[in-house]
Structure formats: C-alpha cells, structure tokens
Amino acid sequence: MPVLSHVPNARRWVPVTVVVAALLAGCEMPLALAPRGPAAAEIASIWWILFWIAVPVSVIVFSLLGIAIVRARAIAREQDEHDEHDVRVAERLRETGADVGLPEASRPARVSWLEGRTTGFVIIGGGVIPTLILIFTTVMTLQGLAVFDTAPEDVAYSVTARGHMFWWQFEYPDHGVVTANEMHVPVGRSVRVELESADVIHSFWVPQLHGKIEMIPGKTNVIHIQADEAGTYFGKCAEFCGQQHANMEFLVIAQEEAEFESWLEAQAADAPEPTDELAQRGRDVFVDSQCALCHTIRGVNQAAPGVAPDLTHLATRRTLAARTLPNVRGNLGGWILDPQGIKPGSRMPAVNLSSDEFLALLEYLDGLR
Amino acid sequence: MSLDRNGFLIAVIVFLAAAGLAVGFYFVGTGDPDPAPFRNVPGDPVAGRIALERIGCGSCHAIDGVRVGGGRVGPALNDLRQQRYIAGRLPNTPDNVVRFILDPQGVSPGSAMPDLRVVDAEARNMVAYLYTLGGR
Numbered sequence: 366m367p368v369l370s371h372v373p374n375a376r377r378w379v380p381v382t383v384v385v386a387a388l389l390a391g392c393e394m395p396l397a398l399a400p401r402g403p404a405a406a407e408i409a410s411i412w413w414i415l416f417w418i419a420v421p422v423s424v425i426v427f428s429l430l431g432i433a434i435v436r437a438r439a440i441a442r443e444q445d446e447h448d449e450h451d452v453r454v455a456e457r458l459r460e461t462g463a464d465v466g467l468p469e470a471s472r473p474a475r476v477s478w479l480e481g482r483t484t485g486f487v488i489i490g491g492g493v494i495p496t497l498i499l500i501f502t503t504v505m506t507l508q509g510l511a512v513f514d515t516a517p518e519d520v521a522y523s524v525t526a527r528g529h530m531f532w533w534q535f536e537y538p539d540h541g542v543v544t545a546n547e548m549h550v551p552v553g554r555s556v557r558v559e560l561e562s563a564d565v566i567h568s569f570w571v572p573q574l575h576g577k578i579e580m581i582p583g584k585t586n587v588i589h590i591q592a593d594e595a596g597t598y599f600g601k602c603a604e605f606c607g608q609q610h611a612n613m614e615f616l617v618i619a620q621e622e623a624e625f626e627s628w629l630e631a632q633a634a635d636a637p638e639p640t641d642e643l644a645q646r647g648r649d650v651f652v653d654s655q656c657a658l659c660h661t662i663r664g665v666n667q668a669a670p671g672v673a674p675d676l677t678h679l680a681t682r683r684t685l686a687a688r689t690l691p692n693v694r695g696n697l698g699g700w701i702l703d704p705q706g707i708k709p710g711s712r713m714p715a716v717n718l719s720s721d722e723f724l725a726l727l728e729y730l731d732g733l734r
Numbered sequence: 735m736s737l738d739r740n741g742f743l744i745a746v747i748v749f750l751a752a753a754g755l756a757v758g759f760y761f762v763g764t765g766d767p768d769p770a771p772f773r774n775v776p777g778d779p780v781a782g783r784i785a786l787e788r789i790g791c792g793s794c795h796a797i798d799g800v801r802v803g804g805g806r807v808g809p810a811l812n813d814l815r816q817q818r819y820i821a822g823r824l825p826n827t828p829d830n831v832v833r834f835i836l837d838p839q840g841v842s843p844g845s846a847m848p849d850l851r852v853v854d855a856e857a858r859n860m861v862a863y864l865y866t867l868g869g870r
C-alpha cells in the first residue's frame with residue numbers, strides 16, 4: 366500500500382508544495398556560499414558538509430515521525446472496527462438468549478520490528494549517532510577555523526580597519542593612506558587586516574572573502590583576506606551597533622596589483638588644488654566652517670583624528686555615508702545639506718550654510734579626485 | 735487527479751498572496767507611471783525616473799517613485815504639474831522646467847539648487863516623469 370494513501374487529504378498539499386517551490390526557486394544563492402577567497406571557501410565547505418549531514422538526518426527523523434503518525438492512526442482505526450465487530454457479535458448472541466456481557470475492548474495483537482528493541486533504538490539513534498556526528502562536526506569546524514589564525518607566509522599589505530558608528534575607516538599605515546567605506550586590495554595577494562573599533566562593538570563581514578569578525582573597543586583582532594578574482598565585494602557591519610547599523614556597509618575592491626599600487630599612490634597624495642574660482646572659494650568655505658573640525662582634507666586641514674571620514678579623495682569613492690547613497694553630485698549636495706534626513710542618527714550634523722557657500726563647497730568637494 | 739476542495743482553496747490563497755506580493759513590489763518598487771495621458775510633454779518618463787535616481791535629485795526632493803535619498807532640502811516635486819510658477823520665477827511650462835534644471839543659477843540667482851550638469855534630453859525625460867505625478 367503506498368504510504369501517501371495513509372495520509373488524509375494527501376493531495377491537498379501537492380499544489381501548495383508546487384507553489385512554494387516555485388517561489389523558493391526565485392531566491393539567489395547567499396553570498397557566503399559563493400566564496401572568492403580561501404577563508405570564505407573554507408567556511409563554505411564547512412557549510413556544505415554540515416548541510417549534507419543535515420539532509421539524511423532530517424530525512425530519517427521526519428520519515429520516522431511520519432511513519433509513527435500514520436501507523437498510530439491506522440492502528441486506532443483498526444481497533445475501532447474490531448471493537449464494533451465484537452459488540453455486534455455479543456448483541457446478536459444476547460438476542461438468542463445467551464447470557465453474555467458486552468465484551469471488553471480487546472486489542473488486536475500487533476508486533477512491530479521494534480518490539481523489545483526500543484531501549485537500544487533510543488540509545489543508538491538518540492545518543493550514540495548524534496554524539497558521533499557532533500564530535501565529527503566540532504573537530505572539522507575547529508580544524509577549518511584554525512586556518513584563520515595561521516598567518517600566510519607572503520603577506521603583501523597591511524590595512525587597519527576601524528569601525529565607527531556608522532562608517533568605516535581604512536588606513537594603509539605603510540603608505541600614508543587613509544580612506545573611508547572603500548577598501549582596495551590586490552588580487553591574489555594576502556592582506557593583513559587589523560580590526561579595531563572607535564566606539565562600540567561592530568563586526569567586519571565580507572561574505573565572499575571572510576567570516577564575520579568582531580571589532581572590539583580596546584582590542585585588535587587580526588585576519589588575513591585574499592580575493593582570488595578582481596571585482597567589487599560587498600561588506601557590512603554584522604553586529605547591531607545603533608540606529609544606523611543597517612546603513613553601515615562598505616565595499617572591498619580587488620584590483621590587479623599594478624592598478625592597486627597606483628591607487629595607493631594616488632590616495633597617498635595630498636588633495637588636488639582647485640583650479641577654478643568657485644572651487645577655490647569652496648575650499649575656503651570648508652576651512653572656515655564646522656566641516657573642518659571633523660573632516661580632514663590632507664594638504665588643507667587637520668581635524669581631530671578619527672571623528673569623521675577623511676575627504677582628501679572623496680570624489681574617487683563609489684558611495685557616500687557607508688553605502689547609503691551612490692556618490693554622485695546630486696547626492697553629495699543632498700548629503701551636505703541634510704545628513705539627518707538621509708541617514709537619521711548618523712554622527713554628522715546639518716551645518717547651516719548660505720546657498721553661495723554651499724554651491725562653492727559642493728564644487729570643491731566634487732572635484733576631490 | 736481529484737483535488738479536494740480545501741486543498742484547492744489553500745493553493746488558490748497561496749497563489750493569490752504570492753501574486754499580490756509580486757504585483758505590489760512591482761508598483762511600489764518602480765512606480766513606473768502610465769505615460770499615456772501626457773503625450774504633450776516630449777520625453778520618456780521611464781528614462782526620466784531612472785535619470786532622477788541616478789543623478790541624485792531624490793536626496794534633496796521628495797519625488798514619488800524615486801527611491802534614493804532623504805528629500806528634505808528643496809520642495810517636494812510630487813505636484814509640480816499643478817504649480818503656476820517654477821522656482822518662483824518662471825511660468826510653469828515643460829520648457830521652463832527644463833530650463834531651470836539645466837541652469838538653476840541662471841534662472842534663479844542665489845538658489846541652493848545646484849547645476850547638476852544634466853544634459854538637455856535627460857532634463858526633458860525628467861520633466862516628462864515629473865509631469866506624470868500628482869493630481870490630474
């Protein structure tokens with residue numbers, strides 16, 4: 366007898382399953398399972414092993430559960446029929462005058478293959494096998510994660526990544542480069558990243574390159590990342606850190622080494638001198654306004670360190686305010702005038718500027734290549 | 735195959751819910767307008783909406799269907815068609831709005847609306863989109 370015929374209304378679930386499956390088919394593979402570097406590949410392979418252990422375990426457990434439900438119902442139904450039959454026989458006998466009481470409910474004898482073996486089944490299925498699986502997965506995971514703690518031999522570059530409420534600073538100390546929300550790395554080379562926090566706990570996560578690693582105030586965590594393919598990788602804060610946690614993202618841009626070197630060189634330079642008059646006025650506005658208390662533009666001013674993103678080469682960056690906006694002229698203008706409208710709770714206040722001052726400032730900042 | 739009635743009902747409900755979500759996301763997500771009633775405004779409103787988003791007009795103006803930005807610096811542009819004047823300077827015609835977008839300082843000296851280096855065709859598309867918004 367096919368199992369499905371035991372399940373009442375089995376057919377009802379067929380169309381539901383089809384629709385749900387069709388909806389799920391629209392989902393994409395999560396980034397962490399599309400690794401582009403050795404650390405992320407290690408995590409993905411652990412994930413897949415766990416997945417392929419979980420599949421047979423789930424199938425077996427849910428099948429047993431299903432069988433238990435189906436059989437219990439069948440047994441109950443058989444018993445009812447049996448009891449009714451007994452009662453009918455007894456009634457008929459009494460009609461003929463025989464002196465019989467109504468029968469006790471009698472249980473049909475059903476012997477299952479488990480009879481007498483239940484204790485062993487529970488100990489092995491519920492104790493021994495899970496313990497073995499857990500020991501295996503623990504050892505496998507620890508071994509895999511140990512890869513993170515061993516520094517590769519040929520570390521090419523070193524970056525200090527500092528989490529701030531709600532943006533990221535990337536510093537290349539050997540090259541005199543400070544930038545924000547965009548980290549560049551050479552393809553195929555191992556880069557040492559020191560993770561720090563300026564305020565609360567953040568977590569540095571680039572799913573295609575590495576697992577989540579906390580950024581803890583007063584402590585430096587070190588990881589090594591390597592991107593095997595050129596490209597732009599998405600990163601985000603993975604530890605709730607306040608009102609704008611959701612808008613605390615960044616990009617990792619992996620370039621061929623020569624290209625990366627020239628990026629470093631360009632970023633290490635002071636800000637370009639503005640050429641036209643409006644932009645020159647914009648620089649003066651910047652220096653005389655509150656902007657200069659928080660933001661540094663190398664070659665122009667030195668603000669208190671670590672308060673706000675370095676703007677020296679702002680116009681080379683792809684996004685503004687930790688990937689809240691694409692870095693285009695209109696958005697830059699909107700951000701300068703109304704950061705709290707765009708990213709409520711961010712640590713940049715709205716500054717009152719006359720429209721002349723604003724237009725000059727926009728011209729200047731938009732030219733900081 | 736005989737479908738029992740409940741199963742059929744559940745399937746229909748799940749399907750309708752999914753279809754409703756998809757349609758809802760489509761409209762909320764893109765806000766593509768029906769350009770038909772405004773053929774007199776030259777320009778492609780769909781391309782216009784994309785340009786408004788790409789250039790970042792949404793971080794200063796609230797514009798229905800334009801997703802990027804906070805939109806509190808300048809006036810909301812959701813009922814532009816009904817205004818008599820543009821930027822308080824020019825009578826409201828599609829050509830004048832285009833003129834203002836191309837050269838805000840020239841039309842309205844001292845305005846905080848920056849010249850965003852929009853090109854003519856793009857500005858026309860933007861105006862075509864803006865004119866689809868608001869009351870009829």
Ligand SMILES: [Cu+2]
Nearest residue numbers: 602604606610
């Ligand atoms: Cu966070």
